[in-house]
Amino acid sequence: MTFTKKAIRRLWLAMVVAVLLMASWPTEAYTDLDAERTSALLAEAKTEAIQLKQDASEMASFNLSNLSWESHADKLTEIKEHVNKVGETVAQLNQARSGAAPWQQVAIDRVNPLMGELAPNVQATIGHLQNHREQLQRPDYKDYLTTTAELASRMAALVSDFVEYGEAKAKLEKLSLKLEIEKK
Secondary structure, eight states: OOOOHHHHHHHHHHHHHHHHHHHHSOOOOOOHHHHHHHHHHHHHHHHHHHHHHHHHHHHHGGGGSOOOHHHHHHHHHHHHHHHHHHHHHHHHHHHHGGGSOHHHHHHHHHHHHHHHHHHHHHHHHHHHHHHOTTOTTOHHHHHHHHHHHHHHHHHHHHHHHHHHHHHHHHHHHHHHHHTTOOOO
16 A cells, blocks of 8 residues: 555645644643642642752761761651651642642642652662761762752752742632632
């Protein structure tokens, strides 16, 4: 069976139209209950991310000290626990994404890549410590600590900003209802 150029063009055009129609097809609408649940998950992620940021910043300051490898290991255990908790919350956010408000979907989409950088960096830091316990002043280990602190700080700021945005948006909507201002 051979296709003529005209038939191939028609098929290609039909596929393009189908893709465009699918892209413009309305996605599942979110409900207030779904948005509230997603907001609660974002608030949970914020709390854990702030704790992670504090521990990671403290760990980065270990670059300036001569603490034992055990002290490093203890702090890394705390950091790993925070990363795991944030990861669990991000997994729940990903599951809730389809029912989330558009701004919450953006938040979820922006948190995922950070989580994708943070978790492997923490794992690499732990691996380095396990393999080089007596070499805590190595530049690569110091870089791991600094990078973890930077990523944790970015995560905390990002999630905090989205939570703050959600709170401001909810307040605006409440005031709009109170003042009987219609949405346009």
